[in-house]
Amino acid sequence: MASISLKDVGVTATSPLFQHLTLTIAEGDCVGLIAQNGGGKSTLLRCLAGTAEVTSGDIVRSRGLRLGLVEQDIAENLRPLTLHEAIRRALSPEQREDESWRVDVVLDEFEAPADMRDRPVSALSGGWQRLMLIARVWVTEPDALLLDEPTNHLDLAKLYWLENWLKPVSRNLPVVVASHDRDFLDAVTNRTLFLRPGTSRVFALPFSAAKTALAGEDNAAEASREKDMKEASRLRRNAGELKNIGINSGSDLLQKKAKQLRERAESLEQNVKAVHRERSGDIRLGNSGTHARVMVAFDDVAITRPDGEPLFRTGRLHLFQGDRIVLLGRNGAGKSQFIKLLRRAIEAADTVPGVKVSPQLALGYMDQDLSQLRPEQSPVDLIGRFGQGDQRTASLLAGAGFAVEKQGRPIGQLSFGQRARLALLALRLAEPNFYLLDEPTNHIDITGQEALEGEILAHGATAVLVSHDRRFVRDIGTRFLLIGGRRLREVDGPEGFFAAMAAEAAG
Helix, strand or coil: CCCEEEEEEEEEEEEEEEEEEEEEECCCCCCECCCCCCCHHHHHHHHHHHCCCCCCCEEEEEECEEEEEECCCCCHHCCCCCCHHHHHHCHHHHHHHCCCEEEEHHHHCCCCCCCCCEEHHEEEEEEEHHHHHHHHHHHCCCCCEECCCCCCCCCHHHHHHHHHHHHHHHHCCEEEEECHHHHHHHHCCCCECCCCCCECCEEEEHHHHHHHHHHHHHEEEEEHHHHHHHHHHHHHHHHHHHHHHHHHHHHHHHHHHHHHHHHHHHHHHHHCCCCCCCCCCCCCCCCCCCCCCEEEECCCEEEEEECCCCEEECCCCEEEECCEEEEEEECCCCHHHHHHHHHHHHCCCCCCCCCCEEECCCEEEEECCCCCCCCCCCHHHHHHCCCCCHHHHHHHHHHHHCCHHHHHHHHHCCHHHHHHHHHHHHHHHCCCCCEEEEEECCCCCHHHHHHHHHHHHHHCEEEEEECHHHHHHHHCCEEEEEEEECCCEEEECHHHHHHHHHHHHCC
């Protein structure tokens, strides 16, 4: 039986990422791996795969276990290869000679169109590049599957397809999946591991139920901690009173009793541990406000591809202050082109015929590629542009989760989660009253996503957004615009579109 056993496992970088982790992952387990950005998810997956070493403890794998690790990054030597060849290269040299047919079997299983199989990896969409990484591992016929952020860049149809594919897979072999997609985790996992620097927690529940259980345990632990600290404080007061009485009366017995009370207080204080609270840096937004009621008006504008091919027309459309508009539609329907046209109309007033923008509109823009960040810049350089002063800039960056030693590094050396937090900090300092957001949750951990949602709601921010994160869409959206059949129409909610995508993925 395929299994991976962890016994008192820990990894320490400059500080502990996790420690004292003990659990067994066996056939039929699909474990959701949850941690804040930089909390050790990728590190643990590499340790499970045997490509990284633990600092303490042991990982025991069943004899002959073939582990398949799907990492987030694409090796540069794969980009010029065709999709078919990139997957074939995952086989051993002997298998490439005699068993190349396995590549076509996997591509059929992944429903890759025939004309796509000879395209270079570099020319594939982000979603198909992600599926290519999974296919490269799957073609090797692993006995256990380790997935690091497998949903990144997947459109909704592929996301549903991956859910449907993974459910039967996880019934037959151990699976560990690190993901920030809450609905995906609920759909595919049956166990959840919350990775923490202190005591990590495991629940035999999918994510949402496990999160509720964890919150209950954390609240109980916090109540117990407060009770013990109050008791320790009471014992110290009593010890002080007894000591004074003993000194004044010359009673050695009372002084001995006072010492015993102090020792009991010290013991309680030493045993009390601070309850862990997830942090993703200080994610905050704002809304600089405006008196304008209509922020943007469209007068039946044509949305086209870069080559001029028509996609759809907007009809007469008004975006009002306080709207949180979600664009729905298949990949290629024109969501990104709509976002680009709207951004162009805002940044260069009166240059897009048929689009009228309020002169009071102040734009805040963020896309999934974080293109507003320059890789050669440092966080200090970026935030310093907002005139906060050196001390305030350092304080803001520290609040966003950037230790002093990271504040001067090139942005290109930061993780995508760190870059996303940096982009959100810059967005806040720009003081917009209109947010244009393209997949804003792609690289943000779950705690950060919840903080971002809370900020948008708390400030009544006006926003137009594209997102494949179903939980985020449901929680944030107030109006929903569906692109389909070369037209744009308003719908009551996202559920009809979600259901259509799920039915299509189910085949």
